[in-house]
Amino acid sequence: MNLLLKNIIRFGMFILFQVYILNKIPHLHQLITPYIYYLFLLWLPFSIPRIGLLFMGLVTGLTLDFFTMTPGLHAAACILMAYLRPFVINILTPKDPSEFNYREPSPRAMGWTPYLVYVLVLTLFHHGYLTFLEWLSFGTFLQFLFKVLATTGISMLLIITTELLFPRRMKFRTNTA
Amino acid sequence: MRNIFLFIRRFFIFFVFLLLQAVALWFLFTYNRFHRAQGLGIASEATGWFNSRYNTVEDFFRMKEENRRLLRMNDSLINLLPSNFIKNDTAVEYVKDSVPYDTLGHYRHYAWRVAQVMYSTVNSQKNFVQLNRGSNHGIKDNMGVFSSDGGLVGQVVNVSPNFSQVMSLLHVQNRVNVQVKRFKNSGTLSWDGKDPRFLTLSSIPKSDSLIIGDTIVTGNYSISFPPGHLVGTVAEIIPDPSTNFYVLRIKTTANFQDLQQVMIVENIQYIDQEELMEETKKKIEDPKKNRL
Numbered sequence: 001m002n003l004l005l006k007n008i009i010r011f012g013m014f015i016l017f018q019v020y021i022l023n024k025i026p027h028l029h030q031l032i033t034p035y036i037y038y039l040f041l042l043w044l045p046f047s048i049p050r051i052g053l054l055f056m057g058l059v060t061g062l063t064l065d066f067f068t069m070t071p072g073l074h075a076a077a078c079i080l081m082a083y084l085r086p087f088v089i090n091i092l093t094p095k096d097p098s099e100f101n102y103r104e105p106s107p108r109a110m111g112w113t114p115y116l117v118y119v120l121v122l123t124l125f126h127h128g129y130l131t132f133l134e135w136l137s138f139g140t141f142l143q144f145l146f147k148v149l150a151t152t153g154i155s156m157l158l159i160i161t162t163e164l165l166f167p168r169r170m171k172f173r174t175n176t177a
Numbered sequence: 178m179r180n181i182f183l184f185i186r187r188f189f190i191f192f193v194f195l196l197l198q199a200v201a202l203w204f205l206f207t208y209n210r211f212h213r214a215q216g217l218g219i220a221s222e223a224t225g226w227f228n229s230r231y232n233t234v235e236d237f238f239r240m241k242e243e244n245r246r247l248l249r250m251n252d253s254l255i256n257l258l259p260s261n262f263i264k265n266d267t268a269v270e271y272v273k274d275s276v277p278y279d280t281l282g283h284y285r286h287y288a289w290r291v292a293q294v295m296y297s298t299v300n301s302q303k304n305f306v307q308l309n310r311g312s313n314h315g316i317k318d319n320m321g322v323f324s325s326d327g328g329l330v331g332q333v334v335n336v337s338p339n340f341s342q343v344m345s346l347l348h349v350q351n352r353v354n355v356q357v358k359r360f361k362n363s364g365t366l367s368w369d370g371k372d373p374r375f376l377t378l379s380s381i382p383k384s385d386s387l388i389i390g391d392t393i394v395t396g397n398y399s400i401s402f403p404p405g406h407l408v409g410t411v412a413e414i415i416p417d418p419s420t421n422f423y424v425l426r427i428k429t430t431a432n433f434q435d436l437q438q439v440m441i442v443e444n445i446q447y448i449d450q451e452e453l454m455e456e457t458k459k460k461i462e463d464p465k466k467n468r469l
Protein backbone atom coordinates (compact mmCIF):
# COMPACT_ATOMS: atom_id res chain seq x y z
CA MET A 1 0.00 0.00 0.00
CA ASN A 2 1.06 3.54 -0.61
CA LEU A 3 3.09 4.88 2.31
CA LEU A 4 1.14 8.15 2.55
CA LEU A 5 -2.25 6.44 2.43
CA LYS A 6 -1.13 3.90 5.03
CA ASN A 7 -0.03 6.64 7.41
CA ILE A 8 -3.23 8.66 6.95
CA ILE A 9 -5.33 5.59 7.84
CA ARG A 10 -3.04 4.90 10.80
CA PHE A 11 -3.41 8.48 12.01
CA GLY A 12 -7.21 8.25 11.96
CA MET A 13 -7.24 4.88 13.67
CA PHE A 14 -4.90 5.96 16.47
CA ILE A 15 -6.76 9.21 17.17
CA LEU A 16 -10.19 7.57 17.13
CA PHE A 17 -8.96 4.68 19.30
CA GLN A 18 -7.50 7.13 21.81
CA VAL A 19 -10.54 9.44 21.87
CA TYR A 20 -13.38 6.91 21.83
CA ILE A 21 -11.91 3.93 23.64
CA LEU A 22 -8.99 4.84 25.91
CA ASN A 23 -10.47 8.16 27.04
CA LYS A 24 -13.92 6.66 27.58
CA ILE A 25 -13.12 3.48 29.52
CA PRO A 26 -14.15 3.55 33.19
CA HIS A 27 -11.82 5.41 35.49
CA LEU A 28 -8.94 3.14 36.55
CA HIS A 29 -7.11 5.34 39.04
CA GLN A 30 -6.46 9.04 39.42
CA LEU A 31 -2.84 8.64 38.35
CA ILE A 32 -3.38 6.42 35.33
CA THR A 33 -4.40 7.74 31.94
CA PRO A 34 -3.76 5.21 29.19
CA TYR A 35 -2.13 6.79 26.12
CA ILE A 36 -1.25 5.16 22.84
CA TYR A 37 -1.95 7.72 20.09
CA TYR A 38 1.70 8.89 19.93
CA LEU A 39 2.72 5.47 18.64
CA PHE A 40 1.74 6.97 15.29
CA LEU A 41 4.76 9.29 15.54
CA LEU A 42 7.02 6.44 16.63
CA TRP A 43 6.00 4.39 13.61
CA LEU A 44 6.73 7.06 10.99
CA PRO A 45 9.43 6.09 8.47
CA PHE A 46 13.11 6.67 9.17
CA SER A 47 13.44 8.74 6.03
CA ILE A 48 10.96 11.49 6.99
CA PRO A 49 12.66 14.93 7.14
CA ARG A 50 13.07 16.37 10.64
CA ILE A 51 11.01 19.47 9.82
CA GLY A 52 8.19 17.27 8.54
CA LEU A 53 8.38 15.22 11.73
CA LEU A 54 7.97 18.35 13.86
CA PHE A 55 4.87 19.44 11.95
CA MET A 56 3.43 15.92 12.14
CA GLY A 57 3.87 16.19 15.90
CA LEU A 58 1.99 19.48 15.97
CA VAL A 59 -0.89 18.14 13.85
CA THR A 60 -1.21 14.89 15.84
CA GLY A 61 -1.15 16.67 19.18
CA LEU A 62 -3.58 19.41 18.18
CA THR A 63 -6.08 16.94 16.71
CA LEU A 64 -6.23 15.08 20.00
CA ASP A 65 -6.32 18.37 21.89
CA PHE A 66 -9.43 19.56 20.07
CA PHE A 67 -11.20 16.37 21.12
CA THR A 68 -10.15 16.64 24.76
CA MET A 69 -10.58 20.45 24.96
CA THR A 70 -7.00 21.07 26.11
CA PRO A 71 -5.51 23.05 23.19
CA GLY A 72 -1.72 22.90 23.11
CA LEU A 73 -1.21 20.35 25.89
CA HIS A 74 -0.67 17.19 23.85
CA ALA A 75 0.70 19.26 20.95
CA ALA A 76 3.59 20.55 23.08
CA ALA A 77 4.45 17.02 24.26
CA CYS A 78 4.24 15.61 20.72
CA ILE A 79 6.50 18.32 19.30
CA LEU A 80 9.11 17.60 21.97
CA MET A 81 8.91 13.90 21.15
CA ALA A 82 9.18 14.53 17.40
CA TYR A 83 12.22 16.73 17.98
CA LEU A 84 14.01 14.12 20.10
CA ARG A 85 13.15 11.10 17.95
CA PRO A 86 16.08 11.33 15.45
CA PHE A 87 18.62 11.72 18.29
CA VAL A 88 17.33 8.64 20.10
CA ILE A 89 17.39 6.61 16.88
CA ASN A 90 20.94 7.77 16.17
CA ILE A 91 22.14 6.76 19.62
CA LEU A 92 20.48 3.35 19.55
CA THR A 93 21.56 2.31 16.08
CA PRO A 94 25.15 2.74 15.01
CA LYS A 95 24.12 3.04 11.37
CA ASP A 96 23.20 6.01 9.29
CA PRO A 97 19.37 6.11 8.97
CA SER A 98 19.63 5.88 5.19
CA GLU A 99 21.30 2.47 5.50
CA PHE A 100 18.41 0.87 7.29
CA ASN A 101 17.06 -2.29 5.76
CA TYR A 102 13.52 -1.53 6.86
CA ARG A 103 11.48 1.61 6.35
CA GLU A 104 10.03 2.12 9.83
CA PRO A 105 11.14 1.57 13.40
CA SER A 106 9.84 -1.81 14.56
CA PRO A 107 11.09 -4.69 16.70
CA ARG A 108 12.10 -6.48 13.50
CA ALA A 109 13.99 -3.56 12.07
CA MET A 110 15.87 -2.60 15.23
CA GLY A 111 15.72 -5.69 17.44
CA TRP A 112 13.47 -5.96 20.49
CA THR A 113 15.78 -4.41 23.09
CA PRO A 114 16.82 -1.27 21.16
CA TYR A 115 13.22 -0.81 19.99
CA LEU A 116 11.84 -1.00 23.53
CA VAL A 117 14.50 1.41 24.80
CA TYR A 118 13.57 3.78 21.96
CA VAL A 119 9.87 3.57 22.90
CA LEU A 120 10.55 3.86 26.63
CA VAL A 121 12.78 6.93 26.36
CA LEU A 122 10.35 8.83 24.12
CA THR A 123 7.35 7.74 26.21
CA LEU A 124 9.05 9.06 29.33
CA PHE A 125 9.73 12.39 27.61
CA HIS A 126 6.15 12.61 26.32
CA HIS A 127 4.47 11.79 29.63
CA GLY A 128 7.02 13.75 31.65
CA TYR A 129 6.41 16.94 29.69
CA LEU A 130 2.64 16.39 29.48
CA THR A 131 2.29 15.79 33.22
CA PHE A 132 4.65 18.66 33.96
CA LEU A 133 2.39 21.08 32.03
CA GLU A 134 -0.67 19.76 33.88
CA TRP A 135 1.18 19.89 37.18
CA LEU A 136 1.97 23.60 36.70
CA SER A 137 -1.66 24.41 37.37
CA PHE A 138 -2.48 21.60 39.75
CA GLY A 139 -1.12 18.90 42.07
CA THR A 140 1.84 18.01 44.30
CA PHE A 141 5.34 16.89 43.28
CA LEU A 142 4.87 13.32 44.50
CA GLN A 143 1.67 13.07 42.48
CA PHE A 144 3.56 14.33 39.43
CA LEU A 145 6.30 11.72 39.83
CA PHE A 146 3.94 8.81 40.37
CA LYS A 147 1.70 9.88 37.52
CA VAL A 148 4.61 9.92 35.05
CA LEU A 149 5.72 6.46 36.15
CA ALA A 150 2.24 4.90 36.25
CA THR A 151 1.19 6.38 32.91
CA THR A 152 4.47 5.30 31.30
CA GLY A 153 3.96 1.78 32.66
CA ILE A 154 0.49 1.39 31.22
CA SER A 155 1.52 2.96 27.90
CA MET A 156 4.45 0.53 27.56
CA LEU A 157 2.08 -2.35 28.27
CA LEU A 158 -0.31 -1.11 25.58
CA ILE A 159 2.48 -0.60 23.04
CA ILE A 160 4.04 -4.05 23.61
CA THR A 161 0.58 -5.61 23.26
CA THR A 162 0.04 -3.69 20.02
CA GLU A 163 3.39 -4.84 18.64
CA LEU A 164 2.59 -8.46 19.46
CA LEU A 165 -0.97 -8.32 18.12
CA PHE A 166 -0.21 -6.42 14.93
CA PRO A 167 3.22 -7.38 13.66
CA ARG A 168 3.74 -5.08 10.71
CA ARG A 169 4.64 -6.95 7.56
CA MET A 170 7.36 -4.82 6.08
CA LYS A 171 9.16 -5.23 2.86
CA PHE A 172 12.89 -5.57 2.92
CA ARG A 173 14.21 -2.44 1.30
CA THR A 174 16.59 -2.98 -1.57
CA ASN A 175 18.63 -0.58 -3.63
CA THR A 176 16.41 -1.02 -6.64
CA ALA A 177 13.21 0.02 -4.91
CA MET B 178 26.59 38.64 8.37
CA ARG B 179 27.50 35.37 6.68
CA ASN B 180 28.18 33.81 10.04
CA ILE B 181 24.72 34.73 11.24
CA PHE B 182 23.14 33.01 8.27
CA LEU B 183 25.36 29.98 8.82
CA PHE B 184 24.35 29.94 12.46
CA ILE B 185 20.66 30.10 11.58
CA ARG B 186 21.04 27.34 9.01
CA ARG B 187 22.92 25.14 11.40
CA PHE B 188 20.28 25.39 14.10
CA PHE B 189 17.28 25.76 11.78
CA ILE B 190 15.49 22.62 13.06
CA PHE B 191 16.02 23.72 16.62
CA PHE B 192 14.51 27.13 15.90
CA VAL B 193 11.48 25.54 14.25
CA PHE B 194 11.14 23.33 17.30
CA LEU B 195 11.24 26.35 19.62
CA LEU B 196 8.72 28.19 17.46
CA LEU B 197 6.25 25.28 17.46
CA GLN B 198 6.67 24.85 21.21
CA ALA B 199 5.90 28.54 21.65
CA VAL B 200 2.75 28.19 19.53
CA ALA B 201 1.59 25.17 21.53
CA LEU B 202 2.27 26.79 24.89
CA TRP B 203 0.57 29.99 23.76
CA PHE B 204 -2.55 27.95 22.92
CA LEU B 205 -2.35 26.28 26.31
CA PHE B 206 -1.83 29.32 28.50
CA THR B 207 -4.21 31.73 26.79
CA TYR B 208 -6.81 29.00 27.07
CA ASN B 209 -6.33 28.54 30.81
CA ARG B 210 -6.74 32.22 31.50
CA PHE B 211 -9.93 32.90 29.59
CA HIS B 212 -11.41 29.41 29.23
CA ARG B 213 -11.38 30.08 25.51
CA ALA B 214 -9.10 28.77 22.86
CA GLN B 215 -7.98 29.96 19.49
CA GLY B 216 -9.95 28.24 16.78
CA LEU B 217 -11.78 26.01 19.21
CA GLY B 218 -15.16 27.13 17.88
CA ILE B 219 -14.36 25.89 14.39
CA ALA B 220 -12.66 22.77 15.70
CA SER B 221 -15.63 21.80 17.83
CA GLU B 222 -17.80 21.76 14.70
CA ALA B 223 -15.48 19.08 13.34
CA THR B 224 -15.11 17.08 16.56
CA GLY B 225 -18.86 17.43 17.04
CA TRP B 226 -19.48 15.62 13.76
CA PHE B 227 -17.40 12.63 14.87
CA ASN B 228 -18.92 12.71 18.34
CA SER B 229 -22.49 12.65 17.03
CA ARG B 230 -21.66 9.59 14.88
CA TYR B 231 -20.22 7.89 17.94
CA ASN B 232 -23.23 8.93 19.99
CA THR B 233 -25.74 7.16 17.76
CA VAL B 234 -23.96 3.89 18.59
CA GLU B 235 -23.55 4.70 22.26
CA ASP B 236 -27.26 5.53 22.66
CA PHE B 237 -28.14 1.99 21.74
CA PHE B 238 -26.45 0.69 24.89
CA ARG B 239 -27.48 3.39 27.30
CA MET B 240 -31.10 4.18 26.47
CA LYS B 241 -32.57 1.72 28.95
CA GLU B 242 -30.94 3.29 31.98
CA GLU B 243 -31.72 6.74 30.59
CA ASN B 244 -35.41 5.86 30.26
CA ARG B 245 -35.49 4.75 33.87
CA ARG B 246 -34.04 8.07 34.99
CA LEU B 247 -36.47 10.06 32.88
CA LEU B 248 -39.38 8.11 34.25
CA ARG B 249 -38.24 8.86 37.79
CA MET B 250 -37.99 12.56 36.96
CA ASN B 251 -41.43 12.54 35.31
CA ASP B 252 -42.84 10.77 38.32
CA SER B 253 -41.66 13.54 40.62
CA LEU B 254 -43.05 16.21 38.28
CA ILE B 255 -46.43 14.60 37.63
CA ASN B 256 -47.11 14.73 41.34
CA LEU B 257 -46.90 18.49 41.21
CA LEU B 258 -49.63 18.88 38.57
CA PRO B 259 -52.57 21.08 39.64
CA SER B 260 -55.01 18.29 38.75
CA ASN B 261 -53.74 16.32 41.75
CA PHE B 262 -55.13 18.92 44.10
CA ILE B 263 -58.70 19.85 44.89
CA LYS B 264 -59.47 23.53 44.89
CA ASN B 265 -61.94 24.71 47.49
CA ASP B 266 -62.49 27.98 45.71
CA THR B 267 -63.78 27.40 42.18
CA ALA B 268 -63.96 31.07 41.31
CA VAL B 269 -60.27 31.39 40.57
CA GLU B 270 -58.46 29.45 37.88
CA TYR B 271 -54.69 29.33 38.26
CA VAL B 272 -52.88 29.32 34.95
CA LYS B 273 -49.12 29.31 34.63
CA ASP B 274 -47.46 29.12 31.25
CA SER B 275 -44.32 30.27 29.52
CA VAL B 276 -45.22 33.92 28.81
CA PRO B 277 -42.81 36.39 30.48
CA TYR B 278 -45.15 36.97 33.37
CA ASP B 279 -48.59 35.81 34.35
CA THR B 280 -51.52 37.76 35.77
CA LEU B 281 -50.37 37.05 39.31
CA GLY B 282 -47.13 38.84 38.61
CA HIS B 283 -44.79 35.86 38.42
CA TYR B 284 -41.90 36.72 36.16
CA ARG B 285 -40.14 33.92 34.38
CA HIS B 286 -36.54 34.00 35.50
CA TYR B 287 -35.20 30.70 34.15
CA ALA B 288 -35.91 28.80 30.93
CA TRP B 289 -34.97 25.17 30.36
CA ARG B 290 -33.93 23.41 27.17
CA VAL B 291 -33.05 19.79 26.57
CA ALA B 292 -29.83 18.66 24.93
CA GLN B 293 -27.98 15.47 24.25
CA VAL B 294 -24.45 14.68 25.41
CA MET B 295 -22.12 14.00 22.49
CA TYR B 296 -18.89 13.32 24.34
CA SER B 297 -17.77 13.32 27.93
CA THR B 298 -14.83 12.03 29.92
CA VAL B 299 -14.06 11.47 33.60
CA ASN B 300 -10.47 10.25 33.29
CA SER B 301 -8.73 13.58 32.93
CA GLN B 302 -8.26 16.25 35.59
CA LYS B 303 -9.99 18.73 33.31
CA ASN B 304 -13.16 17.09 32.12
CA PHE B 305 -15.54 18.57 29.59
CA VAL B 306 -18.90 17.58 28.14
CA GLN B 307 -19.92 18.33 24.57
CA LEU B 308 -23.62 18.97 23.81
CA ASN B 309 -25.51 19.00 20.52
CA ARG B 310 -26.89 22.51 21.01
CA GLY B 311 -25.06 25.69 20.04
CA SER B 312 -25.53 29.37 19.39
CA ASN B 313 -28.02 28.51 16.61
CA HIS B 314 -30.26 27.09 19.34
CA GLY B 315 -29.82 30.06 21.64
CA ILE B 316 -27.11 28.65 23.88
CA LYS B 317 -24.76 31.22 25.39
CA ASP B 318 -21.73 31.08 27.66
CA ASN B 319 -22.25 30.59 31.41
CA MET B 320 -25.59 28.79 31.17
CA GLY B 321 -26.06 26.03 33.73
CA VAL B 322 -26.40 22.35 32.82
CA PHE B 323 -28.31 19.71 34.80
CA SER B 324 -28.53 15.96 34.19
CA SER B 325 -31.79 14.19 33.39
CA ASP B 326 -32.25 13.16 37.03
CA GLY B 327 -31.91 16.76 38.14
CA GLY B 328 -28.32 16.85 39.41
CA LEU B 329 -25.95 19.70 38.59
CA VAL B 330 -23.49 18.87 35.78
CA GLY B 331 -21.64 22.11 35.04
CA GLN B 332 -21.56 25.33 33.12
CA VAL B 333 -21.31 26.16 29.40
CA VAL B 334 -17.89 27.64 28.64
CA ASN B 335 -17.78 27.76 24.85
CA VAL B 336 -20.29 27.60 22.00
CA SER B 337 -20.00 26.99 18.27
CA PRO B 338 -23.00 27.34 15.90
CA ASN B 339 -24.20 23.78 16.49
CA PHE B 340 -22.35 22.48 19.54
CA SER B 341 -21.42 23.70 22.98
CA GLN B 342 -18.74 22.71 25.46
CA VAL B 343 -19.56 22.37 29.14
CA MET B 344 -16.99 22.52 31.92
CA SER B 345 -18.18 19.71 34.16
CA LEU B 346 -18.00 19.73 37.96
CA LEU B 347 -15.11 17.30 37.48
CA HIS B 348 -12.67 20.03 36.48
CA VAL B 349 -9.98 21.07 38.96
CA GLN B 350 -10.56 24.75 38.21
CA ASN B 351 -14.29 24.52 38.80
CA ARG B 352 -15.79 26.53 41.69
CA VAL B 353 -19.52 26.49 42.38
CA ASN B 354 -21.47 28.18 45.16
CA VAL B 355 -23.74 25.64 46.90
CA GLN B 356 -25.59 25.38 50.18
CA VAL B 357 -26.68 22.76 52.68
CA LYS B 358 -30.42 22.35 52.28
CA ARG B 359 -31.22 22.08 56.00
CA PHE B 360 -29.08 24.97 57.28
CA LYS B 361 -28.89 27.32 54.28
CA ASN B 362 -25.21 28.01 54.89
CA SER B 363 -23.33 28.31 51.66
CA GLY B 364 -19.89 27.01 50.74
CA THR B 365 -17.67 26.42 47.74
CA LEU B 366 -17.72 23.17 45.81
CA SER B 367 -14.55 22.04 44.06
CA TRP B 368 -12.91 18.85 42.82
CA ASP B 369 -9.54 17.48 43.91
CA GLY B 370 -8.98 15.61 40.64
CA LYS B 371 -8.97 12.16 42.25
CA ASP B 372 -12.23 10.23 42.32
CA PRO B 373 -14.94 11.16 39.78
CA ARG B 374 -17.69 10.14 42.21
CA PHE B 375 -16.81 12.60 44.97
CA LEU B 376 -16.46 16.38 45.19
CA THR B 377 -15.10 18.52 48.01
CA LEU B 378 -17.17 21.15 49.83
CA SER B 379 -15.44 23.62 52.12
CA SER B 380 -16.35 26.55 54.42
CA ILE B 381 -19.50 25.12 55.99
CA PRO B 382 -19.26 26.23 59.67
CA LYS B 383 -18.99 23.60 62.39
CA SER B 384 -21.99 25.10 64.20
CA ASP B 385 -24.20 23.20 61.74
CA SER B 386 -24.76 19.69 63.07
CA LEU B 387 -24.39 17.92 59.74
CA ILE B 388 -25.04 14.24 59.29
CA ILE B 389 -24.06 11.89 56.50
CA GLY B 390 -26.73 11.99 53.81
CA ASP B 391 -27.54 15.70 54.14
CA THR B 392 -28.65 17.20 50.84
CA ILE B 393 -26.52 19.79 49.06
CA VAL B 394 -28.34 22.13 46.64
CA THR B 395 -27.31 24.98 44.37
CA GLY B 396 -26.77 28.27 46.17
CA ASN B 397 -28.63 31.56 46.07
CA TYR B 398 -25.69 33.60 44.84
CA SER B 399 -25.07 32.08 41.43
CA ILE B 400 -26.36 33.94 38.40
CA SER B 401 -26.07 30.83 36.21
CA PHE B 402 -28.10 28.30 38.19
CA PRO B 403 -31.53 28.58 39.78
CA PRO B 404 -31.27 28.08 43.55
CA GLY B 405 -32.35 24.92 45.33
CA HIS B 406 -31.54 22.30 42.70
CA LEU B 407 -29.88 19.03 43.66
CA VAL B 408 -26.09 18.79 43.60
CA GLY B 409 -25.36 15.80 45.82
CA THR B 410 -25.38 14.31 49.30
CA VAL B 411 -22.81 14.35 52.08
CA ALA B 412 -20.79 11.13 51.98
CA GLU B 413 -18.07 11.84 54.53
CA ILE B 414 -17.49 14.54 57.16
CA ILE B 415 -13.85 15.43 57.81
CA PRO B 416 -13.47 17.75 60.81
CA ASP B 417 -10.61 20.14 60.16
CA PRO B 418 -9.12 20.85 63.62
CA SER B 419 -7.27 23.99 62.53
CA THR B 420 -10.35 25.95 61.43
CA ASN B 421 -13.98 26.38 62.34
CA PHE B 422 -15.16 24.79 59.12
CA TYR B 423 -15.93 21.32 57.91
CA VAL B 424 -14.38 19.69 54.88
CA LEU B 425 -17.09 17.56 53.28
CA ARG B 426 -16.94 14.84 50.66
CA ILE B 427 -19.98 15.10 48.44
CA LYS B 428 -21.41 12.27 46.38
CA THR B 429 -22.79 13.79 43.19
CA THR B 430 -26.39 13.23 42.15
CA ALA B 431 -25.49 13.24 38.47
CA ASN B 432 -23.64 10.13 37.34
CA PHE B 433 -20.81 11.63 35.30
CA GLN B 434 -19.77 8.28 33.85
CA ASP B 435 -23.19 7.83 32.27
CA LEU B 436 -24.44 11.20 31.03
CA GLN B 437 -26.84 11.02 28.09
CA GLN B 438 -29.66 13.58 28.17
CA VAL B 439 -29.19 16.87 29.96
CA MET B 440 -31.09 20.12 30.50
CA ILE B 441 -29.59 23.54 29.86
CA VAL B 442 -30.98 26.32 32.03
CA GLU B 443 -30.90 29.92 30.91
CA ASN B 444 -31.11 32.85 33.28
CA ILE B 445 -33.26 35.25 31.24
CA GLN B 446 -32.07 38.25 33.23
CA TYR B 447 -28.41 37.22 33.01
CA ILE B 448 -27.36 40.26 30.98
CA ASP B 449 -29.15 42.65 33.35
CA GLN B 450 -27.44 41.17 36.38
CA GLU B 451 -24.06 41.00 34.67
CA GLU B 452 -24.24 44.62 33.53
CA LEU B 453 -25.28 45.81 36.96
CA MET B 454 -22.32 44.02 38.50
CA GLU B 455 -19.89 45.49 35.97
CA GLU B 456 -21.23 49.01 36.45
CA THR B 457 -21.08 48.72 40.22
CA LYS B 458 -17.49 47.58 39.99
CA LYS B 459 -16.61 50.54 37.77
CA LYS B 460 -18.36 52.97 40.05
CA ILE B 461 -16.61 51.72 43.16
CA GLU B 462 -13.18 51.40 41.61
CA ASP B 463 -13.20 54.82 39.96
CA PRO B 464 -15.11 57.11 42.33
CA LYS B 465 -13.77 60.39 40.92
CA LYS B 466 -15.74 60.19 37.70
CA ASN B 467 -19.00 59.46 39.43
CA ARG B 468 -18.73 61.91 42.28
CA LEU B 469 -21.91 63.91 42.64
